[in-house]
Amino acid sequence: MSRPEVVAFDVNETLLDLSPVAAALVELGRPAHLLPTVFGRTLHTGAAATVAGVRLTFRAAFESALAQLTDLSDGERARVADTFLELVPHPDVEPALRRLAAAGVRVVTLSHGSPGVAEAGLERGGIAPLVERTLSSETVHAWKPSREAYLWAAGVCDVPPGRMALVAAHGWDVLGAERAGLTGAWFPRGERVYPPAFPAPTVLAGDLAGAVDALLAL
Incomplete structure (x- = not known):
């Protein structure tokens, strides 16, 4: 070595x-501690897609995880995803x-x-x-x-x-x-x-x- x-x-x-992402969830009335669960589901979704031979972007997997775990609208999920650029x-x-x-x-x-x-x-x-x-x-x-x-x-x-x-x-x-x-x-x-x-x-x-x-x- x-x-x-x-x-x-x-x-x-x-x-x-990832604090800005957690803050975006809070602004939409969701608890900050939800983020680790959403992030974990995002990784699970992406890894499963790779194993299954399905092409999936990180953003698509993240918004999919939000849809599974929250009742946020399409626009709200997009707002949260946008904060990764912050x-x-x-x-x-x-x-x-x-x-x-x-x-x-x-x-x-x-x-x-x-x-x-x-x-x-x-x-x-x-x-x-x-x-x-x-x-x-x-x-x-x-x-x-x-x-x-x-x-x-x-x-x-x-x-x-x-x-x-x-x-x-x-x-x-x-x-x-x-x-x-x-x-x-x-x-x-x-x-x-x-x-x-x-x-x-x-x-x-x-x-x-x-x-x-x-x-x-x-």
């Missing part, structure tokens, strides 16, 4: 704070990206989110110059944790999977990356612990800074 040449970051929750980075993101840049490690994002979301959030946080490119698996119609999504990202970055790492606050995402041959690094945000049912990844850290430090120490 050696230091990765490229570190890919998941976007929603891992880099960008996300900002968590406070610990900039120093972590600067640490990688200082070490000469390339940084990309890898999301199954809608194209433009990562770019908007990075620009709003003033950290877009620290990211080489933003990748959305919508390009290959394969939601993470599909093996295809990670191998496609490594190919786009022109590195073998073993020279690329994925950092995510979602255990299922890190599991998918490791099964595709990438180095996985997990740290907690919404998840309290890495899923005990999964094999442990290469890096289990207490926070984002710890995950980056551990990758640089490989």
